[in-house]
Amino acid sequence: MQNVRRKDTAPELAVRQALHALGLRFRLTSKVIPGKPDIVLPRHKVIIQVHGCFWHGHVGCSKASIPVNNRDTWTKKIQANRERDARRQALIESLGWSVHTVWECEVRDSATLLKTLKRDLRRLGIPKVATAT
Numbered sequence: 554m555q556n557v558r559r560k561d562t563a564p565e566l567a568v569r570q571a572l573h574a575l576g577l578r579f580r581l582t583s584k585v586i587p588g589k590p591d592i593v594l595p596r597h598k599v600i601i602q603v604h605g606c607f608w609h610g611h612v613g614c615s616k617a618s619i620p621v622n623n624r625d626t627w628t629k630k631i632q633a634n635r636e637r638d639a640r641r642q643a644l645i646e647s648l649g650w651s652v653h654t655v656w657e658c659e660v661r662d663s664a665t666l667l668k669t670l671k672r673d674l675r676r677l678g679i680p681k682v683a684t685a686t
């Protein structure tokens with residue numbers, strides 16, 4: 554099985570582009586955060602993770618439907634991923650950081666992505682996002 558985490562997936566690049574458009578500075582690595590965070594906003598202590606809907610089991614998403622063949626195996630595999638994600642999120646939050654998840658299905662339309670990101674980042678206490686044109 555392929556590693557779930559690949560570098561520079563198209564959805565990650567789309568999110569990075571949107572952050573640029575919003576005038577936010579980010580990094581792709583952090584010394585304080587364990588593992589490999591997708592996107593780090595050091596000033597705001599926010600980690601943005603970009604998750605594939607299928608592998609991370611996006612609840613209620615059509616891209617996350619489990620194949621009929623080997624349903625049990627898939628269900629277990631994805632459940633394990635979800636549990637790992639939750640543990641990781643708890644760990645990051647215990648360090649005083651926030652975790653925001655962007656799902657692959659939210660990235661397809663760049664205008665919608667910008668709008669959603671802006672709203673969600675405000676909610677995380679990052680009010681100073683540039684107005685995207």
Ligand SMILES: [Zn+2]
Nearest residue numbers: 606611614658
């Ligand atoms: Zn989804």
